[in-house]
Amino acid sequence: MVKELIKTIEKSKLFDEIAMTEVSQDINYEKIQIQIAEVLGMEKKNDSLQGRAMQLLQRLSKGKRVLIVLDDVWDILDFECIGLPNLEHDKHCKILFTSREESVCQNMGCKVNFQVSVLSKDESWYLFREMVGEIADRPDINPIARDIANECGGLRRYCIMQWA
Structure with a gap:
């Protein structure tokens, strides 16, 4: 379902780049960072979690309109640990994520929630x-x-x- 949404967003040209990763139940920040960096065409320069976070943050703050898609989020994520910008200050980077748990959405301070109905x-x-x-x-x-x-x-x- 998320992939179909991404196709629609790509056609709309709202974003210059779209990076997607599946988070799943066991959060692996390194995997999330690496997958986002690969899609954005970044070279692997850092082996530490903090180093990659800084590198991602710098890349995402360059002014391009970037959509980060985090699919299947089960628990609260630390955006700073991943290297995602503070969305209150960065107007170019947007985050879309999916979760089965409405409480995760509420606890992460989402601005807008879209509930997808159950499939027949x-x-x-x-x-x-x-x-x-x-x-x-x-x-x-x-x-x-x-x-x-x-x-x-x-x-x-x-x-x-x-x-x-």
């Missing part, structure tokens, strides 16, 4: 089939594919945009 069984299957492709229609795979779609579908996720 049919919508879950359609989305699953779009991701997997026609192989999901094969008679030997279809029952298993539908079970997986039913198990995964309908997840409530919150899509949050923080605008300075």
Whole structure:
């Protein structure tokens, strides 16, 4: 779902660059930093968490309009530890993140929350089939594919945009 949103944002030309990373339940700040830096075409100059954070902060403060997408956030993130600018002062960098937990959104001081409704069984299957492709229609795979779609579908996720 986030990837579709990113495609739409890319077409709109609202941002010069868009960097996305999946955070997941076990927060790994190093992984987050490295993935963002790679998308932004940054050279790896620092091996320390603090060094990479400073490097990212400098890069994100250069004036380009950058959207940072943090997908699947389970707990409060330390933006300073990642190297993300203070959104109250930086008008060029924006952060969008998704979380299953509304409390995470509230505790991170989000400006705007968008609740994404639960997918119906049919919508879950359609989305699953779009991701997997026609192989999901094969008679030997279809029952298993539908079970997986039913198990995964309908997840409530919150899509949050923080605008300075």
